[in-house]
Amino acid sequence: MATQQTRTLGKLAVSPSVLMLLMWMLVPLSMTIYFSFLRYNLLDPNPICSLLTPGALLDAENRCLAGFSNYSYFLTDPAFFKAMGNSLKLVGWVLAISVASGTLLALLLDQAFYGRGFVRIMMIAPFLVMPTVSALVWQNMLMDPVSGFFAFISKSFGLQPIDWFTYHPLASVIIMVAWQWVPFATLILLTSLQSLDEEQKEAAEMDGTPPLSYFWYIVLPHLIRPMTVVILIETIFLLNVFAEIYVTGTAGPAGNLPFLVYQYGLIANDIGGASAGGIIAVILANIVAFFLMRMIGKNLEA
Amino acid sequence: MARNASIRRKLVVTAFAWTVGLVIFFPILWTVLTSFKTEGDAINIASFFSTGWTTEAYSVVQSRSNYVQFAMNSVILALGSTFFALVIAIPSAWAMAFAPGKRTKDLLMWMLSTKMMPPVGALIPIYLIFRDFGLLDTRGGIITVLMLLNLPIIIWMLYTYFKEIPGEILEASRMDGASLGKELLYVLTPMAIPGIASTLLLNIILAWNEAFWTLALTTKDAAPLTQFIASYSSPEGLFWAKLSAASTMAIAPILVLGWFAQKQLVRGLTFGAVK
Numbered sequence: 092m093a094t095q096q097t098r099t100l101g102k103l104a105v106s107p108s109v110l111m112l113l114m115w116m117l118v119p120l121s122m123t124i125y126f127s128f129l130r131y132n133l134l135d136p137n138p139i140c141s142l143l144t145p146g147a148l149l150d151a152e153n154r155c156l157a158g159f160s161n162y163s164y165f166l167t168d169p170a171f172f173k174a175m176g177n178s179l180k181l182v183g184w185v186l187a188i189s190v191a192s193g194t195l196l197a198l199l200l201d202q203a204f205y206g207r208g209f210v211r212i213m214m215i216a217p218f219l220v221m222p223t224v225s226a227l228v229w230q231n232m233l234m235d236p237v238s239g240f241f242a243f244i245s246k247s248f249g250l251q252p253i254d255w256f257t258y259h260p261l262a263s264v265i266i267m268v269a270w271q272w273v274p275f276a277t278l279i280l281l282t283s284l285q286s287l288d289e290e291q292k293e294a295a296e297m298d299g300t301p302p303l304s305y306f307w308y309i310v311l312p313h314l315i316r317p318m319t320v321v322i323l324i325e326t327i328f329l330l331n332v333f334a335e336i337y338v339t340g341t342a343g344p345a346g347n348l349p350f351l352v353y354q355y356g357l358i359a360n361d362i363g364g365a366s367a368g369g370i371i372a373v374i375l376a377n378i379v380a381f382f383l384m385r386m387i388g389k390n391l392e393a
Numbered sequence: 394m395a396r397n398a399s400i401r402r403k404l405v406v407t408a409f410a411w412t413v414g415l416v417i418f419f420p421i422l423w424t425v426l427t428s429f430k431t432e433g434d435a436i437n438i439a440s441f442f443s444t445g446w447t448t449e450a451y452s453v454v455q456s457r458s459n460y461v462q463f464a465m466n467s468v469i470l471a472l473g474s475t476f477f478a479l480v481i482a483i484p485s486a487w488a489m490a491f492a493p494g495k496r497t498k499d500l501l502m503w504m505l506s507t508k509m510m511p512p513v514g515a516l517i518p519i520y521l522i523f524r525d526f527g528l529l530d531t532r533g534g535i536i537t538v539l540m541l542l543n544l545p546i547i548i549w550m551l552y553t554y555f556k557e558i559p560g561e562i563l564e565a566s567r568m569d570g571a572s573l574g575k576e577l578l579y580v581l582t583p584m585a586i587p588g589i590a591s592t593l594l595l596n597i598i599l600a601w602n603e604a605f606w607t608l609a610l611t612t613k614d615a616a617p618l619t620q621f622i623a624s625y626s627s628p629e630g631l632f633w634a635k636l637s638a639a640s641t642m643a644i645a646p647i648l649v650l651g652w653f654a655q656k657q658l659v660r661g662l663t664f665g666a667v668k
């Protein structure tokens with residue numbers, strides 16, 4: 092009796108969030124898919140299609156159906172290759188930097204030293220900084236070639252200051268974004284290091300295991316799983332980096348896929364093209380998501 | 394001897410760790426320091442520590458631009474979206490943790506998968522819907538988006554916390570003849586509060602720093618601090634001290650919350666995969 096009642100209540104309790112998420116997912120996605128097959132420009136929503144493409148079909152709102160032309164246009168746009176390359180470089184570099192330095196920093200924070208709590212919060216802090224703040228602070232106060240801090244350091248060593256954003260825009264964005272995401276990797280790897288069996292640690296110490304082989308044979312295998320989690324979760328967020336590029340004005344040289352979609356849609360008003368780009372981004376993200384979901388699903392069973 | 398060696402080792406590690414920590418923390422520290430300079434002093438690093446300190450930049454930021462309005466928007470958006478998300482998520486997570494059905498696991502995975510969708514996939518329709526319904530640059534519109542955006546994370550996090558509440562306690566209270574309402578109010582709620590508080594904390598941080606939808610969908614009236622800071626990207630004249638003051642005010646509350654929420658960050662952002 093009670094279980095039957097609880098179960099009905101349970102369904103009632105779950106349904107609002109399911110319905111809302113369902114709408115949040117299905118409505119925009121299906122609209123994006125639909126738009127991606129339209130010749131739809133906000134400035135000129137109902138062009139005379141027959142002039143553009145003889146024999147073109149119209150939808151209910153007199154917008155021209157475009158078939159796959161938005162996709163072929165987006166996929167052959169040189170800007171797409173550039174943006175795709177930038178997306179991949181950004182994700183790849185930031186992942187490499189954050190996993191490598193995250194591991195080292197986590198190992199460091201796992202040692203006993205004075206003021207550990209304070210050092211830990213200092214190392215985590217960048218992750219809590221608003222993306223627009225970190226973008227502007229890095230661009231102006233650190234990387235400015237005339238009066239930025241890095242220029243000051245270079246000059247005091249008698250070196251030529253680097254004009255970061257003019258000559259290395261993508262590298263600048265990568266450094267900035269890595270600074271924000273290294274703490275995330277550190278935090279997760281540290282959490283997992285601290286769950287390493289104390290007895291194992293002591294046993295290794297008693298046996299006089301050299302630190303390097305201790306790391307290689309005991310610590311690293313233990314860290315593989317959290318590392319995978321870091322890689323997958325960071326990938327999802329890094330594929331969507333936007334504010335850093337928007338704010339620093341590096342769209343041309345360092346713009347990634349999300350930014351290109353934004354440019355197509357909200358700047359050039361080409362809804363059809365932007366939607367096709369959006370769908371391509373969704374497909375890419377889904378490939379990553381597939382692996383992440385399997386990881387987390389396994390964890391749910393354990 | 395051995396003891397001395399271990400203390401020496403600890404001192405070396407301390408010096409090294411503090412150095413690394415300060416290097417990583419430096420951009421934030423530098424921002425805070427610069428915010429207490431005049432504009433002229435802010436760009437002269439060579440004489441940075443020999444010139445005076447002032448809170449002038451803060452009052453300029455305050456008086457010239459409508460800082461308070463942006464800050465208010467940030468607070469309203471973060472708290473509002475968190476509040477509504479919790480109202481919807483708590484019953485769901487509750488039901489899935491204590492009355493799981495056959496498909497609960499699939500449902501959880503599906504909820505997680507909505508988080509995987511890149512925002513650009515939804516940007517155009519949401520923008521058009523917002524435009525047509527007059528929701529662009531309104532607090533209500535942004536609160537809805539932020540709420541939906543973080544709902545999966547919130548449900549997951551609450552679920553992992555609720556899962557840790559032992560089911561035997563429920564059975565015991567039922568045996569004692571407690572009604573469902575009493576069971577919820579007196580037995581479960583007190584045990585769930587810490588998990589709910591942690592979730593709340595994490596979500597405020599996420600909503601406060603969200604900078605895709607807030608940049609794309611707001612311009613002025615509902616614009617939070619992300620947008621306010623972004624307006625500094627096309628500056629006129631000297632602006633570092635003002636930028637620093639505005640930035641310091643934008644990140645300080647979250648740094649404080651983050652201090653309390655370190656563990657929750659891990660659990661929430663890994664969907665319970667790392668605890």
